[in-house]
Amino acid sequence: MRYLLTGATGFLGANVLRQLLARGDEVVCVVRQPNLCTEGVAREVRTVDLLDVAGLTEAMAGCAGVFHVAGAFLPGPGAFAIMQRVHVHATEALLEAMARARVPRMVYCSSSITVGYGPLAAPGDEDSPLDPEAVYGPRGVCREYHDTKLAGEALARGANHPVVNPDFVLGAWDIRPTSGTLLLQVARRPVPFYPPGGKCFVDAEDCAIGHLLAMDRGAPGRRYLLGSHNVAYREVMALAAAWAGRRAPAIAAPATLLRAAGLLARPLVRRSPARFAGLDEYVLAGMREARHRSGERARRELGVPATPLAVSVARALNWFRAHGYLS
Numbered sequence: 001m002r003y004l005l006t007g008a009t010g011f012l013g014a015n016v017l018r019q020l021l022a023r024g025d026e027v028v029c030v031v032r033q034p035n036l037c038t039e040g041v042a043r044e045v046r047t048v049d050l051l052d053v054a055g056l057t058e059a060m061a062g063c064a065g066v067f068h069v070a071g072a073f074l075p076g077p078g079a080f081a082i083m084q085r086v087h088v089h090a091t092e093a094l095l096e097a098m099a100r101a102r103v104p105r106m107v108y109c110s111s112s113i114t115v116g117y118g119p120l121a122a123p124g125d126e127d128s129p130l131d132p133e134a135v136y137g138p139r140g141v142c143r144e145y146h147d148t149k150l151a152g153e154a155l156a157r158g159a160n161h162p163v164v165n166p167d168f169v170l171g172a173w174d175i176r177p178t179s180g181t182l183l184l185q186v187a188r189r190p191v192p193f194y195p196p197g198g199k200c201f202v203d204a205e206d207c208a209i210g211h212l213l214a215m216d217r218g219a220p221g222r223r224y225l226l227g228s229h230n231v232a233y234r235e236v237m238a239l240a241a242a243w244a245g246r247r248a249p250a251i252a253a254p255a256t257l258l259r260a261a262g263l264l265a266r267p268l269v270r271r272s273p274a275r276f277a278g279l280d281e282y283v284l285a286g287m288r289e290a291r292h293r294s295g296e297r298a299r300r301e302l303g304v305p306a307t308p309l310a311v312s313v314a315r316a317l318n319w320f321r322a323h324g325y326l327s
Contacts, residue, residue: 162218171204
Protein backbone atom coordinates (compact mmCIF):
# COMPACT_ATOMS: atom_id res chain seq x y z
CA MET A 1 0.00 0.00 0.00
CA ARG A 2 0.97 3.63 -0.44
CA TYR A 3 0.37 6.16 2.35
CA LEU A 4 0.88 9.86 2.92
CA LEU A 5 2.53 10.75 6.24
CA THR A 6 2.86 14.13 7.94
CA GLY A 7 5.28 14.62 10.80
CA ALA A 8 7.97 12.20 9.59
CA THR A 9 10.68 14.56 10.86
CA GLY A 10 9.40 14.26 14.44
CA PHE A 11 9.57 11.63 17.19
CA LEU A 12 6.36 9.71 16.51
CA GLY A 13 6.32 10.29 12.77
CA ALA A 14 9.83 8.84 12.40
CA ASN A 15 8.66 5.67 14.13
CA VAL A 16 5.49 5.45 12.04
CA LEU A 17 7.61 5.88 8.89
CA ARG A 18 9.86 2.98 9.84
CA GLN A 19 7.00 0.68 10.76
CA LEU A 20 5.30 1.34 7.42
CA LEU A 21 8.50 0.66 5.49
CA ALA A 22 9.22 -2.45 7.56
CA ARG A 23 6.01 -4.07 6.38
CA GLY A 24 6.65 -3.11 2.75
CA ASP A 25 4.46 -0.03 2.30
CA GLU A 26 5.37 2.97 0.17
CA VAL A 27 5.39 6.26 2.07
CA VAL A 28 5.08 9.84 0.85
CA CYS A 29 6.45 12.11 3.59
CA VAL A 30 5.12 15.66 3.59
CA VAL A 31 7.69 17.81 5.41
CA ARG A 32 8.87 21.40 5.66
CA GLN A 33 12.44 20.18 5.22
CA PRO A 34 14.13 16.77 5.65
CA ASN A 35 16.19 16.03 8.75
CA LEU A 36 17.90 13.14 10.55
CA CYS A 37 14.59 11.27 10.87
CA THR A 38 14.19 10.89 7.11
CA GLU A 39 17.84 10.51 6.09
CA GLY A 40 18.91 7.19 4.58
CA VAL A 41 15.39 5.76 4.47
CA ALA A 42 13.78 4.55 1.24
CA ARG A 43 10.84 6.93 0.91
CA GLU A 44 9.43 9.82 -1.11
CA VAL A 45 9.72 13.27 0.42
CA ARG A 46 7.55 16.21 -0.62
CA THR A 47 8.14 19.70 0.73
CA VAL A 48 4.50 20.73 0.67
CA ASP A 49 2.88 23.25 2.98
CA LEU A 50 0.26 21.57 5.16
CA LEU A 51 -2.34 24.14 4.07
CA ASP A 52 -1.64 23.72 0.34
CA VAL A 53 -4.67 21.68 -0.71
CA ALA A 54 -3.56 21.43 -4.33
CA GLY A 55 -0.07 20.28 -3.36
CA LEU A 56 -1.44 17.79 -0.85
CA THR A 57 -3.88 16.43 -3.44
CA GLU A 58 -1.03 15.84 -5.86
CA ALA A 59 1.09 14.18 -3.17
CA MET A 60 -1.79 11.85 -2.27
CA ALA A 61 -2.11 10.37 -5.77
CA GLY A 62 -2.38 6.59 -5.45
CA CYS A 63 -2.48 6.64 -1.64
CA ALA A 64 -4.73 4.32 0.33
CA GLY A 65 -4.68 6.50 3.43
CA VAL A 66 -3.22 9.45 5.32
CA PHE A 67 -1.42 9.48 8.67
CA HIS A 68 -1.60 12.98 10.16
CA VAL A 69 1.09 12.72 12.81
CA ALA A 70 2.52 16.26 12.59
CA GLY A 71 2.13 18.14 15.84
CA ALA A 72 3.40 21.10 17.83
CA PHE A 73 3.66 21.72 21.57
CA LEU A 74 4.93 25.27 21.81
CA PRO A 75 4.87 27.95 24.49
CA GLY A 76 5.26 31.65 23.90
CA PRO A 77 3.87 34.39 21.65
CA GLY A 78 2.36 33.10 18.44
CA ALA A 79 2.42 29.50 19.67
CA PHE A 80 -1.35 29.09 19.71
CA ALA A 81 -1.57 30.14 16.05
CA ILE A 82 1.09 27.57 15.11
CA MET A 83 -0.63 24.77 17.04
CA GLN A 84 -3.97 25.70 15.52
CA ARG A 85 -2.40 25.69 12.07
CA VAL A 86 -0.91 22.20 12.46
CA HIS A 87 -3.66 20.51 14.46
CA VAL A 88 -6.78 22.14 13.02
CA HIS A 89 -6.24 23.97 9.74
CA ALA A 90 -3.91 21.30 8.36
CA THR A 91 -6.51 18.65 9.21
CA GLU A 92 -9.08 20.63 7.26
CA ALA A 93 -6.70 20.89 4.30
CA LEU A 94 -5.86 17.18 4.41
CA LEU A 95 -9.54 16.22 4.49
CA GLU A 96 -10.24 18.46 1.50
CA ALA A 97 -7.29 16.99 -0.40
CA MET A 98 -8.45 13.47 0.47
CA ALA A 99 -11.85 14.22 -1.02
CA ARG A 100 -10.26 15.50 -4.21
CA ALA A 101 -7.79 12.60 -4.48
CA ARG A 102 -10.40 10.02 -3.44
CA VAL A 103 -8.34 8.80 -0.49
CA PRO A 104 -10.73 6.98 1.85
CA ARG A 105 -8.97 6.82 5.20
CA MET A 106 -7.12 8.99 7.72
CA VAL A 107 -5.60 8.27 11.11
CA TYR A 108 -5.40 11.46 13.15
CA CYS A 109 -2.73 11.50 15.86
CA SER A 110 -4.03 13.45 18.83
CA SER A 111 -2.74 13.18 22.40
CA SER A 112 -3.67 11.78 25.78
CA ILE A 113 -4.05 15.40 26.88
CA THR A 114 -7.65 15.25 25.62
CA VAL A 115 -8.45 12.05 27.56
CA GLY A 116 -9.64 11.88 31.16
CA TYR A 117 -7.46 10.16 33.75
CA GLY A 118 -7.69 8.54 37.17
CA PRO A 119 -5.68 6.91 39.94
CA LEU A 120 -3.80 3.65 39.47
CA ALA A 121 -6.73 1.60 40.72
CA ALA A 122 -9.20 3.29 38.36
CA PRO A 123 -7.42 4.71 35.29
CA GLY A 124 -9.30 6.84 32.82
CA ASP A 125 -10.16 5.78 29.30
CA GLU A 126 -11.31 7.28 26.00
CA ASP A 127 -14.76 8.03 27.44
CA SER A 128 -13.67 9.50 30.79
CA PRO A 129 -14.74 13.12 31.31
CA LEU A 130 -12.14 15.87 31.50
CA ASP A 131 -12.55 19.46 32.69
CA PRO A 132 -9.82 21.29 30.73
CA GLU A 133 -10.06 24.53 32.72
CA ALA A 134 -9.62 22.72 36.03
CA VAL A 135 -6.76 20.57 34.73
CA TYR A 136 -4.94 22.88 32.28
CA GLY A 137 -6.15 26.34 33.25
CA PRO A 138 -7.91 29.03 31.20
CA ARG A 139 -4.87 29.69 29.00
CA GLY A 140 -1.24 28.69 28.51
CA VAL A 141 0.59 26.02 26.54
CA CYS A 142 -1.19 22.99 28.04
CA ARG A 143 -4.66 24.46 27.49
CA GLU A 144 -3.86 25.61 23.96
CA TYR A 145 -2.39 22.23 23.06
CA HIS A 146 -5.49 20.51 24.48
CA ASP A 147 -7.92 22.77 22.66
CA THR A 148 -6.26 22.53 19.25
CA LYS A 149 -5.76 18.77 19.47
CA LEU A 150 -9.39 18.30 20.49
CA ALA A 151 -10.56 20.48 17.61
CA GLY A 152 -8.49 18.40 15.19
CA GLU A 153 -10.01 15.25 16.65
CA ALA A 154 -13.50 16.63 16.08
CA LEU A 155 -12.75 17.21 12.41
CA ALA A 156 -11.34 13.72 11.90
CA ARG A 157 -14.06 11.97 13.87
CA GLY A 158 -16.74 14.04 12.16
CA ALA A 159 -15.47 12.67 8.86
CA ASN A 160 -15.57 9.10 10.30
CA HIS A 161 -11.84 8.60 10.67
CA PRO A 162 -10.20 6.93 13.70
CA VAL A 163 -8.13 8.90 16.19
CA VAL A 164 -5.17 7.71 18.26
CA ASN A 165 -4.23 9.35 21.56
CA PRO A 166 -0.63 8.49 22.54
CA ASP A 167 0.26 8.88 26.21
CA PHE A 168 3.87 9.20 27.51
CA VAL A 169 6.00 7.79 24.65
CA LEU A 170 9.53 6.43 25.20
CA GLY A 171 11.90 5.20 22.53
CA ALA A 172 14.20 6.04 19.65
CA TRP A 173 14.06 9.10 17.36
CA ASP A 174 13.14 11.59 20.08
CA ILE A 175 15.28 14.22 18.41
CA ARG A 176 14.14 17.36 20.25
CA PRO A 177 14.07 15.61 22.84
CA THR A 178 10.55 15.61 24.32
CA SER A 179 9.45 12.83 26.69
CA GLY A 180 12.99 11.45 26.67
CA THR A 181 14.13 14.46 28.70
CA LEU A 182 13.04 12.60 31.83
CA LEU A 183 15.44 9.77 31.00
CA LEU A 184 18.30 12.03 29.94
CA GLN A 185 18.23 13.97 33.20
CA VAL A 186 18.86 10.77 35.14
CA ALA A 187 21.37 9.27 32.70
CA ARG A 188 23.53 12.40 32.54
CA ARG A 189 24.00 13.06 36.26
CA PRO A 190 22.81 11.91 39.69
CA VAL A 191 19.27 13.10 40.44
CA PRO A 192 18.14 12.84 44.08
CA PHE A 193 14.48 13.81 43.62
CA TYR A 194 11.60 12.26 41.70
CA PRO A 195 8.13 13.70 40.97
CA PRO A 196 5.47 12.06 43.14
CA GLY A 197 3.02 11.50 40.28
CA GLY A 198 2.65 8.86 37.60
CA LYS A 199 1.61 8.36 34.00
CA CYS A 200 0.71 5.79 31.36
CA PHE A 201 3.84 4.96 29.34
CA VAL A 202 4.06 3.41 25.88
CA ASP A 203 6.94 2.20 23.71
CA ALA A 204 7.53 4.33 20.60
CA GLU A 205 7.50 1.32 18.28
CA ASP A 206 4.30 0.00 19.85
CA CYS A 207 2.75 3.44 19.49
CA ALA A 208 3.69 3.53 15.80
CA ILE A 209 2.25 0.05 15.31
CA GLY A 210 -0.92 1.36 16.96
CA HIS A 211 -1.19 3.96 14.20
CA LEU A 212 -0.91 1.27 11.52
CA LEU A 213 -3.46 -0.96 13.25
CA ALA A 214 -5.85 1.97 13.58
CA MET A 215 -5.58 2.48 9.82
CA ASP A 216 -6.22 -1.21 9.18
CA ARG A 217 -8.81 -2.00 11.85
CA GLY A 218 -9.93 1.16 13.63
CA ALA A 219 -13.65 1.84 13.83
CA PRO A 220 -14.88 5.03 12.11
CA GLY A 221 -14.74 8.02 14.44
CA ARG A 222 -13.42 5.98 17.38
CA ARG A 223 -10.66 7.08 19.74
CA TYR A 224 -7.85 4.75 20.83
CA LEU A 225 -5.64 5.59 23.81
CA LEU A 226 -2.15 4.26 23.13
CA GLY A 227 -0.59 3.39 26.48
CA SER A 228 0.71 0.20 28.10
CA HIS A 229 2.15 0.72 31.59
CA ASN A 230 0.62 2.77 34.39
CA VAL A 231 3.55 3.40 36.72
CA ALA A 232 5.05 6.15 38.88
CA TYR A 233 7.69 8.49 37.48
CA ARG A 234 9.98 7.08 40.15
CA GLU A 235 9.91 3.64 38.53
CA VAL A 236 10.80 4.97 35.08
CA MET A 237 13.60 7.10 36.49
CA ALA A 238 14.94 4.08 38.38
CA LEU A 239 15.13 2.13 35.12
CA ALA A 240 17.07 4.98 33.51
CA ALA A 241 19.42 5.13 36.48
CA ALA A 242 20.03 1.37 36.29
CA TRP A 243 20.84 1.66 32.58
CA ALA A 244 23.36 4.42 33.35
CA GLY A 245 24.83 2.64 36.39
CA ARG A 246 23.66 5.37 38.76
CA ARG A 247 21.77 5.39 42.03
CA ALA A 248 18.04 5.83 41.50
CA PRO A 249 16.33 8.99 42.76
CA ALA A 250 15.23 8.28 46.33
CA ILE A 251 13.47 11.41 47.58
CA ALA A 252 9.96 12.37 46.54
CA ALA A 253 9.70 16.05 45.66
CA PRO A 254 6.97 17.34 48.02
CA ALA A 255 3.73 18.10 46.19
CA THR A 256 3.43 21.31 48.20
CA LEU A 257 6.87 22.40 46.98
CA LEU A 258 5.93 21.76 43.34
CA ARG A 259 2.68 23.66 43.84
CA ALA A 260 4.52 26.60 45.40
CA ALA A 261 7.13 26.55 42.62
CA GLY A 262 4.40 26.81 40.01
CA LEU A 263 2.84 29.80 41.75
CA LEU A 264 6.15 31.57 42.31
CA ALA A 265 7.21 30.97 38.70
CA ARG A 266 4.15 32.67 37.21
CA PRO A 267 6.02 35.95 36.49
CA LEU A 268 8.87 34.03 34.83
CA VAL A 269 6.47 32.00 32.67
CA ARG A 270 4.63 35.16 31.62
CA ARG A 271 7.90 36.96 30.82
CA SER A 272 9.52 34.09 28.90
CA PRO A 273 7.07 31.23 28.19
CA ALA A 274 9.47 29.25 26.01
CA ARG A 275 12.35 29.39 28.47
CA PHE A 276 10.32 28.56 31.56
CA ALA A 277 7.64 26.25 30.12
CA GLY A 278 8.75 23.47 32.48
CA LEU A 279 7.81 25.66 35.45
CA ASP A 280 4.27 26.29 34.23
CA GLU A 281 2.01 25.53 37.20
CA TYR A 282 -0.15 23.18 35.13
CA VAL A 283 2.89 21.29 33.81
CA LEU A 284 4.11 20.87 37.39
CA ALA A 285 0.63 19.81 38.49
CA GLY A 286 0.80 16.96 36.02
CA MET A 287 4.10 15.79 37.52
CA ARG A 288 2.78 15.65 41.05
CA GLU A 289 -0.47 13.80 40.27
CA ALA A 290 -1.26 10.21 39.35
CA ARG A 291 -2.66 10.64 35.84
CA HIS A 292 -3.25 7.09 34.71
CA ARG A 293 -5.13 5.94 31.63
CA SER A 294 -6.06 2.58 30.14
CA GLY A 295 -4.98 1.37 26.70
CA GLU A 296 -7.28 -1.66 26.93
CA ARG A 297 -9.47 -0.61 23.99
CA ALA A 298 -6.48 -0.41 21.65
CA ARG A 299 -5.17 -3.75 22.86
CA ARG A 300 -8.57 -5.46 22.60
CA GLU A 301 -9.86 -3.98 19.34
CA LEU A 302 -6.63 -3.33 17.44
CA GLY A 303 -4.12 -5.76 18.96
CA VAL A 304 -1.54 -3.13 19.95
CA PRO A 305 1.48 -4.85 21.62
CA ALA A 306 2.95 -3.90 24.99
CA THR A 307 6.75 -3.91 25.11
CA PRO A 308 8.25 -4.15 28.63
CA LEU A 309 9.00 -0.72 30.06
CA ALA A 310 12.65 -1.55 30.71
CA VAL A 311 13.09 -2.34 27.02
CA SER A 312 11.55 0.99 26.01
CA VAL A 313 13.84 2.90 28.38
CA ALA A 314 16.89 1.06 27.01
CA ARG A 315 15.83 1.69 23.41
CA ALA A 316 15.51 5.39 24.10
CA LEU A 317 18.81 5.75 25.96
CA ASN A 318 20.74 3.60 23.49
CA TRP A 319 19.48 5.88 20.70
CA PHE A 320 20.40 9.01 22.67
CA ARG A 321 23.89 7.62 23.31
CA ALA A 322 24.39 6.68 19.65
CA HIS A 323 23.44 10.21 18.55
CA GLY A 324 25.56 12.13 21.03
CA TYR A 325 22.94 13.26 23.54
CA LEU A 326 24.86 11.77 26.47
CA SER A 327 28.32 13.04 25.56
